[in-house]
Amino acid sequence: MNACGGQQGRGDSVSASIDGKPYPIKVKKYILFDHDGVLVDTEFWYYKAGERALADIGFTMDRDQYLRDMTQGLATWAQAIAAGIDEQTISRQREVRNAYYQEYLRTEDIEIEGVLETLDVLAREYRMAIITTSKPADFALIHEKRSILDYMEFYLARDDYENAKPHPEPYLKGLQRFGATAAETVVIEDSARGLNSAIAAGIDCIVIANEFTASQDLSKATAKVAAFRELPSAIKGLAR
Numbered sequence: 001m002n003a004c005g006g007q008q009g010r011g012d013s014v015s016a017s018i019d020g021k022p023y024p025i026k027v028k029k030y031i032l033f034d035h036d037g038v039l040v041d042t043e044f045w046y047y048k049a050g051e052r053a054l055a056d057i058g059f060t061m062d063r064d065q066y067l068r069d070m071t072q073g074l075a076t077w078a079q080a081i082a083a084g085i086d087e088q089t090i091s092r093q094r095e096v097r098n099a100y101y102q103e104y105l106r107t108e109d110i111e112i113e114g115v116l117e118t119l120d121v122l123a124r125e126y127r128m129a130i131i132t133t134s135k136p137a138d139f140a141l142i143h144e145k146r147s148i149l150d151y152m153e154f155y156l157a158r159d160d161y162e163n164a165k166p167h168p169e170p171y172l173k174g175l176q177r178f179g180a181t182a183a184e185t186v187v188i189e190d191s192a193r194g195l196n197s198a199i200a201a202g203i204d205c206i207v208i209a210n211e212f213t214a215s216q217d218l219s220k221a222t223a224k225v226a227a228f229r230e231l232p233s234a235i236k237g238l239a240r
Helices: 044-057 062-072 077-083 088-106 115-122 137-144 170-176 192-200 229-236
Strands: 013-018 021-025 031-034 128-131 154-156 185-189 204-208 223-225
Touching: 013 062, 021 044, 021 170, 031 170, 044 077, 044 170, 077 088, 077 137, 077 154, 088 185, 115 154, 115 229, 128 170, 170 185, 170 223, 185 192
Parallel strands: 031 128, 031 185, 128 154, 185 204, 204 223
Antiparallel strands: 013 021
């Protein structure tokens, strides 16, 4: 588990009343962000790196099938395995894919509009962290020259848990690290895999529109927003 430089907590309990009798309002105190496709625009480039690595050995990856496999945490190599490509070749091309992906991370524009400005607003009220399936090396490269982590108290990358999304373990570990309850927390996601992980962990989930994952079934999201800038009002809306 990895500590960041985030600010410490806000989010006091709030109550309202009906006929003079108080009742609690569901107020969020903690935000657990997915990373790829939410804070940085990397989902497509990860796919592209895998597509390119498989093309090097003459295999054409079907994008729609990739997106379906992605919901189960499979994605890049599932089609190649089904086609009978041997494990030694896949292992070699996995390293090729990793190199291509880091090339894209260094050269392509992966910024998402409004992220830093919105994090600055959210940090005044919520404690925040990142729960990602990113490999530590990729995560470190992405944040080498970015200030997103300044707003986070910690992050959990792929090496920090055993079972990846859509298993609930990553988000349950996030709750544990904060000492938070599911009711006090909201997850921000962009994919069905992450949404299903949050649902399995019992946590409300707001999905941000992402063109790359738009074909996935996101119907079980607690709320949906079109842009990162809409998060402050969307999170407030969960208390109503």
